[in-house]
Amino acid sequence: MNSPCFQIFLPGQFQITRGSAADYSELARFHYRPGRPATWAGIWIIQYETRLIAVGVLSYPTINSNARDAALDLHRLTRPARPARLAFINANIRTISRVIVHPQFRGLGLASRLVQRICHDCPTRWTEACAAMARIHPFFEKGGMTRLGGESKAYFLHDKSCRSECRP
Numbered sequence: 001m002n003s004p005c006f007q008i009f010l011p012g013q014f015q016i017t018r019g020s021a022a023d024y025s026e027l028a029r030f031h032y033r034p035g036r037p038a039t040w041a042g043i044w045i046i047q048y049e050t051r052l053i054a055v056g057v058l059s060y061p062t063i064n065s066n067a068r069d070a071a072l073d074l075h076r077l078t079r080p081a082r083p084a085r086l087a088f089i090n091a092n093i094r095t096i097s098r099v100i101v102h103p104q105f106r107g108l109g110l111a112s113r114l115v116q117r118i119c120h121d122c123p124t125r126w127t128e129a130c131a132a133m134a135r136i137h138p139f140f141e142k143g144g145m146t147r148l149g150g151e152s153k154a155y156f157l158h159d160k161s162c163r164s165e166c167r168p
Helices: 021-030 066-072 082-092 110-121
Strands: 014-018 042-048 051-059 093-101 126-131 146-148 154-159
Touching: 014 110, 021 042, 021 051, 021 093, 042 110, 051 110, 066 126, 066 146, 066 154, 082 093, 093 110, 110 126
Parallel strands: 093 126
Antiparallel strands: 014 042, 042 051, 051 093, 126 154, 146 154
16 A cells, blocks of 8 residues: 555545544444553544544554464463563554444445555554454455454454465
């Protein structure tokens, strides 16, 4: 995604830029999970002309994730190497914790474009996401992430150092 502006079939331009917590608050009511993410590492937004229509939140990762441990072989960094494991996770992984598209603009591929941009701009090698509704809304895969396991709750991972054919 080279340009922050793009067009769909609607007249005018869509623009992806960095956002703020206020932008998240404006669209939070459209997300199925109540409340704010526990941490904030970055916020990206999509605007149509001057209207805020989508927001994505990048967070710091949780300490424990069996799916992450399996995908990145972090089981080897357990006791007594717990500090090394925590340092590795904090230095190398960020989590997409929210992707919200205004209901009037759903179905246009905006969520996958937002995921693609977040993965591109993420300061760490790996970007991860967990999704309870992944079967219904496959935008993480369409955004370039690899699905790893889980039918009911899927885990997704993007490795910035790999080409699209690379798998963790």
